Amino acid sequence: MRNKIFQKTETGLVPQKIILPVLDGLSAAIFIIDGNRKITFVNKSGRKNFGPNLVDLDFVQVIRNPDCLKAIDKVIHGKKSLQLEIGVQGTILTTYKVNISRLGAKSIPENLKAKNSDNWRAIISLEDISPIREALTMRSDFVANVSHELRSPLTAISGFIETLKGSAKDDHEAREKFLIIMEEQSQRMVRLIDDLLSLSKVQASEHLLPKNSVDLIAIIKQTIATLSPLAAAENVKINLEIAENIEAMVKGERDQLLQVFLNLVENAIKYGGDGNQVDVVLSAKAKAPGIAGPAFMVEIIDQGIGIPREHLPRLTERFYRVDTGRSRQKGGTGLGLAIVKHIVARHRGRLQIKNNDDRGASFSVFLSQ
Numbered sequence: 447m448r449n450k451i452f453q454k455t456e457t458g459l460v461p462q463k464i465i466l467p468v469l470d471g472l473s474a475a476i477f478i479i480d481g482n483r484k485i486t487f488v489n490k491s492g493r494k495n496f497g498p499n500l501v502d503l504d505f506v507q508v509i510r511n512p513d514c515l516k517a518i519d520k521v522i523h524g525k526k527s528l529q530l531e532i533g534v535q536g537t538i539l540t541t542y543k544v545n546i547s548r549l550g551a552k553s554i555p556e557n558l559k560a561k562n563s564d565n566w567r568a569i570i571s572l573e574d575i576s577p578i579r580e581a582l583t584m585r586s587d588f589v590a591n592v593s594h595e596l597r598s599p600l601t602a603i604s605g606f607i608e609t610l611k612g613s614a615k616d617d618h619e620a621r622e623k624f625l626i627i628m629e630e631q632s633q634r635m636v637r638l639i640d641d642l643l644s645l646s647k648v649q650a651s652e653h654l655l656p657k658n659s660v661d662l663i664a665i666i667k668q669t670i671a672t673l674s675p676l677a678a679a680e681n682v683k684i685n686l687e688i689a690e691n692i693e694a695m696v697k698g699e700r701d702q703l704l705q706v707f708l709n710l711v712e713n714a715i716k717y718g719g720d721g722n723q724v725d726v727v728l729s730a731k732a733k734a735p736g737i738a739g740p741a742f743m744v745e746i747i748d749q750g751i752g753i754p755r756e757h758l759p760r761l762t763e764r765f766y767r768v769d770t771g772r773s774r775q776k777g778g779t780g781l782g783l784a785i786v787k788h789i790v791a792r793h794r795g796r797l798q799i800k801n802n803d804d805r806g807a808s809f810s811v812f813l814s815q
């Protein structure tokens with residue numbers, strides 16, 4: 447059996463050539479070590495992720511993790527195999543699922559120098575499970591966030607029901623006031639559920655490229671028309687600038703693109719500040735970040751408080767808000783930009799968010815021409 451799988455070389459036992467393509471095809475990093483923990487073989491993923499020249503080194507030079515080294519020791523001296531999960535801090539924290547299995551029958555007694563062992567070896571596989579861990583954390587964070595977001599309006603509503611049944615039973619004025627608040631809170635829950643449903647719908651269709659040809663100018667004009675009552679209420683002027691002689695047909699889904707611009711212009715109105723102006727600018731670009739070929743750029747610029755730089759990278763995460771109190775008070779669910787991000791991704795476009803140096807923020811959507 448041994449002769450079929452391994453061959454002896456100057457550096458120790460290595461797998462036969464015939465199984466190398468299999469080992470090199472695995473996404474996990476595979477190492478074979480001898481009883482001194484010396485590496486005798488590394489597959490392609492191992493070389494790519496941990497360095498090109500690892501053969502002959504002590505395995506400790508690959509992963510300096512005490513739990514992992516202890517587990518290797520146990521396999522050297524008795525255990526047939528061990529599995530564990532370890533976190534390795536590089537520029538980012540990576541979580542590996544580690545499997546250490548003794549190859550061949552014998553373990554080495556603790557009191558015997560490993561060097562004396564006859565062809566002792568173990569196979570170690572390191573599988574990067576950070577994306578799975580991250581997805582699990584995100585899922586539980588998401589459930590916690592949704593529960594929290596639903597809980598606050600529900601608590602308010604049930605509080606007012608109690609009051610209406612009790613002390614405010616015959617107080618007509620209080621009843622009217624409480625009913626208005628209860629209505630607002632239930633509308634907030636409806637909005638939250640609508641946004642969650644539209645987010646999950648967008649995510650489900652993200653891999654399907656839209657096929658229809660749609661008119662970006664018409665979509666932008668409809669956005670502005672829909673939001674003009676809100677703009678009037680907030681005393682904000684919307685200024686539309688469209689580059690001359692431009693025809694802006696793109697491959698897209700009309701309702702989704704409308705939602706993108708509704709969310710962005712609504713934010714610009716909400717966070718842009720009373721009495722200020724919001725500019726919506728459409729232009730054609732020969733080049734755009736992350737897009738092959740020419741693109742259309744729709745920029746939404748406000749003159750509000752802007753967004754401190756440290757918040758920019760996380761702004762499109764679900765429920766992320768710069769100022770939670772202010773956003774809630776404005777009726778926000780914190781899902782608007784997450785929806786925008788996923789729709790733009792589905793259209794293979796790009797979203798760029800900038801904090802303007804002088805005042806306000808600008809959100810640019812790039813779509814392939």
Ligand SMILES: Nc1ncnc2c1ncn2[C@@H]1O[C@H](COP(=O)(O)OP(=O)(O)OP(=O)(O)O)[C@@H](O)[C@H]1O
Pocket residue numbers: 641709713714717718748750751752753761766767768769773774777778779780781782783784807
């Ligand atoms: N133009 C802007 N100027 C300043 N801050 C902004 C702007 N747009 C978004 N933000 C910040 O980003 C956060 C996330 O925006 P997002 O649109 O996702 O949520 P929201 O507006 O709070 O709720 P909604 O789901 O109703 O849109 C906001 O809460 C706000 O703090």
Ligand SMILES: [Mg+2]
Pocket residue numbers: 709712713778782783
């Ligand atoms: Mg919003």
